[in-house]
Amino acid sequence: MFKGTNASSGIGIGTAVIVEEAELVIEKRTVADVEEEVQRFKGALDKTMKDTEALAADLATRVGEKEAEILQGHMMLLMDPMLTGEIENTIKGENICSEFAIEMVCTMYANVFAGMEDELMQQRATDMRDIKTRMQRVLLGVDTVDIASLPAGSILVAKDLTPSMTAGINPKNVTGIVTELGGKTSHSAILARALEIPAVVAVSDFMAEAKNGDFVILDGDAGVVFVNPNDAIKTEYTAKRDAFLAEKKELEKYIGQPTVTMDGVTVELVANIGKPQDVEKVLQYDGEGVGLFRTEFLFMDRNSMPTEDEQFEAYKKVAEALAGKPVIIRTLDIGGDKEIPYMGLEKDENPFLGYRAIRLCLDRKEDIYKPQLRALLRASAFGNIKIMIPLVTCIDEYREAKTLIDELKMELDRKGIAYNKNIQVGIMVETAAASLIADIFAKEVDFFSIGTNDLTQYTMSVDRGNDKISYLYSTFNPAVLRSIKRIITCAREAGIMVGMCGEAASDPMMIPLLLAFGLNEFSMSASAILYSRKLITSLSTKELQEVADKAMSFATTKEVEDYMREFVAGL
Numbered sequence: 001m002f003k004g005t006n007a008s009s010g011i012g013i014g015t016a017v018i019v020e021e022a023e024l025v026i027e028k029r030t031v032a033d034v035e036e037e038v039q040r041f042k043g044a045l046d047k048t049m050k051d052t053e054a055l056a057a058d059l060a061t062r063v064g065e066k067e068a069e070i071l072q073g074h075m076m077l078l079m080d081p082m083l084t085g086e087i088e089n090t091i092k093g094e095n096i097c098s099e100f101a102i103e104m105v106c107t108m109y110a111n112v113f114a115g116m117e118d119e120l121m122q123q124r125a126t127d128m129r130d131i132k133t134r135m136q137r138v139l140l141g142v143d144t145v146d147i148a149s150l151p152a153g154s155i156l157v158a159k160d161l162t163p164s165m166t167a168g169i170n171p172k173n174v175t176g177i178v179t180e181l182g183g184k185t186s187h188s189a190i191l192a193r194a195l196e197i198p199a200v201v202a203v204s205d206f207m208a209e210a211k212n213g214d215f216v217i218l219d220g221d222a223g224v225v226f227v228n229p230n231d232a233i234k235t236e237y238t239a240k241r242d243a244f245l246a247e248k249k250e251l252e253k254y255i256g257q258p259t260v261t262m263d264g265v266t267v268e269l270v271a272n273i274g275k276p277q278d279v280e281k282v283l284q285y286d287g288e289g290v291g292l293f294r295t296e297f298l299f300m301d302r303n304s305m306p307t308e309d310e311q312f313e314a315y316k317k318v319a320e321a322l323a324g325k326p327v328i329i330r331t332l333d334i335g336g337d338k339e340i341p342y343m344g345l346e347k348d349e350n351p352f353l354g355y356r357a358i359r360l361c362l363d364r365k366e367d368i369y370k371p372q373l374r375a376l377l378r379a380s381a382f383g384n385i386k387i388m389i390p391l392v393t394c395i396d397e398y399r400e401a402k403t404l405i406d407e408l409k410m411e412l413d414r415k416g417i418a419y420n421k422n423i424q425v426g427i428m429v430e431t432a433a434a435s436l437i438a439d440i441f442a443k444e445v446d447f448f449s450i451g452t453n454d455l456t457q458y459t460m461s462v463d464r465g466n467d468k469i470s471y472l473y474s475t476f477n478p479a480v481l482r483s484i485k486r487i488i489t490c491a492r493e494a495g496i497m498v499g500m501c502g503e504a505a506s507d508p509m510m511i512p513l514l515l516a517f518g519l520n521e522f523s524m525s526a527s528a529i530l531y532s533r534k535l536i537t538s539l540s541t542k543e544l545q546e547v548a549d550k551a552m553s554f555a556t557t558k559e560v561e562d563y564m565r566e567f568v569a570g571l
């Protein structure tokens with residue numbers, strides 16, 4: 001049995017497919033017949049082109065046009081006569097095999113691109129290396145795993161999942177995910193939850209143990225993985241999986257029900273999304289709105305910034321689909337660890353404490369922030385959009401953003417463009433500083449949303465993605481709990497709405513405490529909504545006060561967790 005971090009609920013049973021970028025060995029081979037070798041190269045070029053075309057078309061229909069753009073860029077390179085001509089000439093001139101000629105020519109171009117100042121050109125270097133490897137794989141007959149067309153019942157095993165890998169995952173075929181890296185709040189874990197694929201992450205050295213074709217069982221709740229287990233384990237987990245699926249079906253009866261506690265307190269149960277397409281799941285699971293739209297996903301996996309109009313269309317689509325229900329859209333939370341090559345950001349020494357989110361946006365008003373805010377304002381004419389600012393640490397940041405929004409409103413007025421004049425502007429409370437001055441913020445901002453993923457990281461001074469120190473990373477730590485309670489109290493005293501969009505909002509052990517503290521809105525992965533509604537409607541906030549007082553009286557994380565685990569088990 002392997003132990004990891006439980007990242008996405010459910011039991012995955014299936015066949016391991018190892019996704020690994022195998023090292024290619026490119027040898028310099030002299031060829032006897034250069035004409036024949038040129039034909040071999042042309043054949044490989046043709047196949048690479050066709051494969052790329054098919055992949056781009058598939059990605060465009062399944063995920064989106066923008067995601068397919070990178071692959072379309074690869075096709076342009078493959079069609080470039082200068083590049084292909086030079087490879088042919090190298091084969092002929094040096095009497096060498098195609099794979100080595102490709103290596104020489106493509107590497108030379110990639111190095112030239114990499115040395116250029118322009119970020120876009122540097123991105124071309126990555127593209128050039130990518131097509132080089134693709135052609136060489138075809139020539140050497142080394143298969144790449146095509147994630148989009150894995151057979152049904154596959155358990156994806158990888159060191160880590162890149163955004164482009166995850167874009168290709170088809171939940172019909174992938175029944176589980178195991179990765180060696182990542183944490184509960186890493187974006188691959190968040191994506192696994194959005195796709196409702198059971199996942200266990202941070203399983204050390206798993207790749208050394210598992211082989212392609214191994215029979216794998218994983219428990220996404222307990223965070224354990226079995227490789228080729230015995231029959232007793234197979235029977236036990238097959239039963240667990242069936243029970244999990246039956247329970248999921250059972251939860252459907254909560255669709256259309258209000259989210260009201262036993263003592264009549266109504267709360268909002270809303271969803272976290274990353275792309276306009278995610279709205280489908282929100283509606284499927286009866287989300288009462290969107291509590292967090294992470295807009296950075298619109299900026300990732302592409303070669304240039306989405307234009308104001310593209311952003312406007314994306315925000316409008318979500319606002320319209322939610323038909324008047326609240327849609328909280330967070331302005332760009334990028335920089336530091338979340339790299340976007342075309343933005344030309346320098347590497348930060350300390351990414352989580354660095355040049356990111358609102359700090360970056362206020363520094364790049366013209367090319368980044370204004371177009372986004374303008375797109376948000378324009379889209380606000382089509383639904384109930386609220387603007388949320390991430391990583392705020394002091395009131396000046398909020399004021400500066402608010403002034404900018406007011407200026408843009410006047411600009412839209414002058415141009416006669418419609419927008420919601422009363423659009424609400426709130427903040428994520430996710431830094432220790434914002435928590436400590438929550439009373440000051442509460443007097444000025446329209447709403448709070450507590451980002452526990454970062455709040456825990458900044459309160460505990462613990463990198464949220466580092467599994468060596470993950471024992472410190474818990475929202476049940478008394479310091480974090482006090483911070484959460486204080487933020488909610490400050491908001492309630494000032495009469496503003498307070499929600500939570502960090503992963504803790506859907507934690508069954510945390511929900512009773514949040515209800516007792518007076519949280520108004522719970523924002524989570526859409527797939528967690530119905531279970532949370534079931535739990536909330538079974539609780540009474542009055543009776544929970546005692547539970548919360550007791551939980552707050554403990555000195556250690558373990559005591560709080562043990563107590564809450566026992567409480568939830570007894571429900």
Ligand code: PEP
Binds near residue numbers: 452455
């Ligand atoms: C958070 O920090 O809790 C949050 C919701 O935002 P993200 O996970 O995108 O940092």
Ligand code: MG
Binds near residue numbers: 390430451453454
């Ligand atoms: Mg955050």
